[in-house]
Amino acid sequence: MAELRAQALWQAEQEADALQAALNEEDCALFEQHVLGGVPCPLCGLGRLWSQAGTLLCTGCEDMRVPLVDEAMPMEDVSELLGLAEDGHRCAGCSLRPKFEVTSGAGPPILRLCCAGCGWSELAL
Numbered sequence: 001m002a003e004l005r006a007q008a009l010w011q012a013e014q015e016a017d018a019l020q021a022a023l024n025e026e027d028c029a030l031f032e033q034h035v036l037g038g039v040p041c042p043l044c045g046l047g048r049l050w051s052q053a054g055t056l057l058c059t060g061c062e063d064m065r066v067p068l069v070d071e072a073m074p075m076e077d078v079s080e081l082l083g084l085a086e087d088g089h090r091c092a093g094c095s096l097r098p099k100f101e102v103t104s105g106a107g108p109p110i111l112r113l114c115c116a117g118c119g120w121s122e123l124a125l
C-alpha cells in the first residue's frame with residue numbers, strides 16, 4: 001500500500017513538473033515575442049507579422065493571410081505602409097480609431113483600413 005501511495009505521489013509530482021515546464025515555455029514565447037519586437041498584427045494586436053512565400057501571416061491569428069505585392073517586402077516596409085494608412089485616415093480629419101480588416105471578394109484577400117465613423121475604406125497593403 002505504501003508503495004502504491006509513493007507511486008501516486010511521484011506521478012502527481014511529475015505531472016506538476018510537466019505543467020510547470022509548459023507554463024515556463026509559454027512565458028518564454030511571450031518574452032521572446034517581446035524581445036524580438038517585430039510588427040504587431042493589425043488585426044489581433046497580439047501576434048507578430050511574418051511572411052512566407054509572399055503571403056503576410058500572423059503568429060497569433062488565422063485572419064491575417066494577405067498576399068504581398070512584393071514577395072521580398074521587409075517587415076519594416078509593411079509596418080510603414082500600415083502606419084501610412086493610419087496617417088492618411090487621420091489627415092482626412094477623422095479622430096476616430098479606424099481598424100484594419102481583411103476582405104476577400106472575388107480576388108485575393110486584401111488588407112484595408114476601415115472606419116465606421118467616416119466611412120473610410122482604403123487599401124493598406
Ligand SMILES: [Zn+2]
Nearest residue numbers: 041044058061
Ligand atoms: Zn493577428
Ligand SMILES: [Zn+2]
Nearest residue numbers: 094115117118
Ligand atoms: Zn474615420
